[in-house]
Amino acid sequence: MTKQSTSPLLRTRDVHLYYGEKEALHGINLDFNQHEITALIGPSGCGKSTYLRCLNRMNDLAGNVTITGSFELDGQDIYRPQQDVVELRKLVGMVFQQPNPFPFSVFDNVAYGMRVQGITDKKVLTERVESSLRQAAVWDEVKDQLNKNALAFSGGQQQRICIARLLAVQPEVILLDEPTSALDPISSAKIEETLQDIKTDYTIIIVTHSMQQASRISDKTAFMLNGDLIEYGKTKKLFLNPEKEATSDYLNGKFG
Amino acid sequence: MATIFENRLEKLRQSFTEMGVDVSEQIYQSTKSYIDHDVKLAQTVIDGDSDVNSNETKLEKQAMNLIALQQPVASDFRIIISYLKAASDLERIGDNAGTIARETLRAKGNPRIADVETVIAKITKHVRKMLEQILDAYTTLDATIAPEIAQEDRKIDHYYQTTRTAITEGILANPETAVAASSYLMVIRLLERIGDHIVNLAEYLIYCETGKIVELDADDGHLD
Numbered sequence: 449m450t451k452q453s454t455s456p457l458l459r460t461r462d463v464h465l466y467y468g469e470k471e472a473l474h475g476i477n478l479d480f481n482q483h484e485i486t487a488l489i490g491p492s493g494c495g496k497s498t499y500l501r502c503l504n505r506m507n508d509l510a511g512n513v514t515i516t517g518s519f520e521l522d523g524q525d526i527y528r529p530q531q532d533v534v535e536l537r538k539l540v541g542m543v544f545q546q547p548n549p550f551p552f553s554v555f556d557n558v559a560y561g562m563r564v565q566g567i568t569d570k571k572v573l574t575e576r577v578e579s580s581l582r583q584a585a586v587w588d589e590v591k592d593q594l595n596k597n598a599l600a601f602s603g604g605q606q607q608r609i610c611i612a613r614l615l616a617v618q619p620e621v622i623l624l625d626e627p628t629s630a631l632d633p634i635s636s637a638k639i640e641e642t643l644q645d646i647k648t649d650y651t652i653i654i655v656t657h658s659m660q661q662a663s664r665i666s667d668k669t670a671f672m673l674n675g676d677l678i679e680y681g682k683t684k685k686l687f688l689n690p691e692k693e694a695t696s697d698y699l700n701g702k703f704g
Numbered sequence: 705m706a707t708i709f710e711n712r713l714e715k716l717r718q719s720f721t722e723m724g725v726d727v728s729e730q731i732y733q734s735t736k737s738y739i740d741h742d743v744k745l746a747q748t749v750i751d752g753d754s755d756v757n758s759n760e761t762k763l764e765k766q767a768m769n770l771i772a773l774q775q776p777v778a779s780d781f782r783i784i785i786s787y788l789k790a791a792s793d794l795e796r797i798g799d800n801a802g803t804i805a806r807e808t809l810r811a812k813g814n815p816r817i818a819d820v821e822t823v824i825a826k827i828t829k830h831v832r833k834m835l836e837q838i839l840d841a842y843t844t845l846d847a848t849i850a851p852e853i854a855q856e857d858r859k860i861d862h863y864y865q866t867t868r869t870a871i872t873e874g875i876l877a878n879p880e881t882a883v884a885a886s887s888y889l890m891v892i893r894l895l896e897r898i899g900d901h902i903v904n905l906a907e908y909l910i911y912c913e914t915g916k917i918v919e920l921d922a923d924d925g926h927l928d
Contacts, residue, residue: 644708663773664708687772 457482457651458503458621463517465498465507472498474675475517480621480668485643485652487662487683490672491703496655499672500623503653504540505533521621538565541614545626547606549598554581554590554609557598561617576616583649584612585642604635608642615646622646624654628661640665659699663687671695709774713783716770719763720787724839726756727794730801731835731898735828737808738891739821749805756798763791779912783845786912790842793901793908797835800894800901807894811887817874820867820888827863827895830856835898838905847913850906854920860899867892 456479465473473495480486488496501507502515505526519526526536538561549557558577567573577594581587586608590601598609607627614622624643628636636658643652643665656662662669663683670680671694679686679695690696697703730749737746767788770776776784834856841849868889875885903921910918 641707660775663775684769684773688768 456480457522458653459518459520460503461518463499463502463515463519465495465502465516466514467510468512472675473502476672476677478670478677478680480651480653482651483648484667485647485654485665486668486670487666488653488655488670488672489657489659489662489698490678491698492657493674494672495675496670496672497625500542500625500653500655503621503623504537504542506542508533538617539619540621540623541617541619542623542625543607543610543614543627545629547603547610547630549606549609549613551599552597553595554598554601555594557609558612558616560613565617577612580612580616581609583615583642583646584608585638585645586612602635604631604638607631607635607639611639611642615650619650621651621653624652624656626655626657629657636661671698673698709770709776709780712766712770712774713780716763716766716784716787719759719766720791721843723756723759723763723791723794724842726752726759727798727801728832728835728839730756730798732832734801734804734808735832735895738804738811739825739828741808741812743809743812746805746808750802753798753802756795760791760795764788767791782912782915786845786908790905790908793904797898797901800898804891804894807887807891811884814883814887815878815880816884817871817878817881817888820870820874820885823863823867823870824888824891824895827860827867827892830860830863831895831898831902834860834902838902838909841909842905845909845912847906847909850910850920853906854903857899857903857921860896864892864896 458480460476460478463473463476463478464471476495476499478486478499488500490496498507502519503526507513507515515527521536521539525531526540550560555577558580559573562573562576578587578591581590586605589605590596590609598606601609607630611622611627628639631639640661643654646652654662654666666683668681669683669686671678671686671690671692673694679690679692681691686695687699690699730752733745733752734749736742737749767784770784771781834853837849838853841847871885871888871892875882900921907918907920910916910920
């Protein structure tokens with residue numbers, strides 16, 4: 449790992465995760481810089497999604513899971529006892545493989561997080577709903593149908609509505625777990641474009657099975673295998689001249 | 705991933721255009737230095753060759769990054785391959801410009817054959833025009849001109865053969881012209897080679913447009 453000139457926004461050290469007795473992550477060290485997109489790649493079961501879910505404590509919900517190691521966001525341990533998990537998930541939002549809008553209007557979906565925060569001022573809500581939908585590059589497609597049920601839109605639009613919903617609570621870090629694997633190529637391209645556009649304001653970590661997606665949009669790539677971090681570095685370096693043979697083999701589709 | 709890919713492709717296009725302008729200038733100045741016996745200009749060309757080489761390296765890196773990271777297919781892929789291949793021919797043309805400039809320095813001060821120099825000036829004009837035409841075509845990636853370029857190159861090949869005979873006759877008529885004559889032989893050979901590289905550039909344009917790999921000079925490309 450190369451030394452960063454700026455200190456990373458999110459720093460994880462020696463992350464181990466156990467499902468009962470079984471160790472699924474064997475000591476992962478990864479740092480994420482602000483305003484960069486990092487892709488986590490690796491074959492199914494390598495632990496990339498498991499690791500991703502540690503970053504906003506989604507694994508807390510699964511029973512029988514033990515996590516050790518340190519996770520620092522802005523220098524603060526996110527697993528410290530006094531950490532408010534809801535507050536954490538506001539700072540570190542997540543987008544899932546299947547678009548999961550709530551079964552109500554686009555407006556109410558995007559305004560949801562703000563209302564939970566206690567924002568009731570109609571003007572603030574309206575403004576931020578619009579700016580979030582614009583940032584998520586879906587505004588033009590939904591602006592005349594804000595009262596329509598979010599589930600009535602296409603998968604790609606739903607996914608961007610979900611991204612807008614997340615942006616509305618102004619997170620610092622956005623986690624995406626295979627956000628385009630349920631979408632067609634055009635919708636995927638739009639999501640990728642959206643991520644490129646918003647990365648200047650956020651720090652993005654994306655788990656993807658698409659090597660092309662990782663190479664196209666990410667600044668850094670981490671390759672994981674069987675619960676280990678095999679290689680992490682600039683995407684360009686990793687795709688053109690990886691250090692490890694395993695990385696090269698995986699990128700060339702020789703396994704996984 | 706339209707935007708990021710297109711931005712990078714545009715940068716590649718710019719690098720290629722810059723390289724084309726540089727090489728075109730190198731050819732213009734080197735041939736001018738040779739025809740005008742301008743030693744100073746020749747030196748400028750020799751000094752400029754490393755710029756062309758570093759431009760080529762930059763373009764190669766850009767093209768490789770695009771292929772590895774953006775994984776383009778179909779026409780986007782062909783555009784990149786065409787630029788990549790064209791850049792190496794341009795670089796060779798640039799090398800030839802450098803060699804012609806060196807010949808200017810070498811031939812200086814020796815008895816000449818005026819008629820031959822007139823013909824060389826004519827071939828030079830021809831080659832410069834072909835190069836300008838093909839670089840113009842690259843700005844729009846339009847292969848329409850390709851067959852015409854191949855036709856023009858056949859004329860250059862013809863000039864090469866007849867000029868060679870004229871040079872030999874010149875030496876026989878006045879052996880003191882031998883030093884200059886050996887330089888003429890070198891220069892017309894280089895100009896002929898530049899013509900072949902330009903034909904290659906035309907072939908890549910056809911590939912870019914149609915995906916077909918063609919040999920435009922198949923009938924009479926062998927001069928050796």
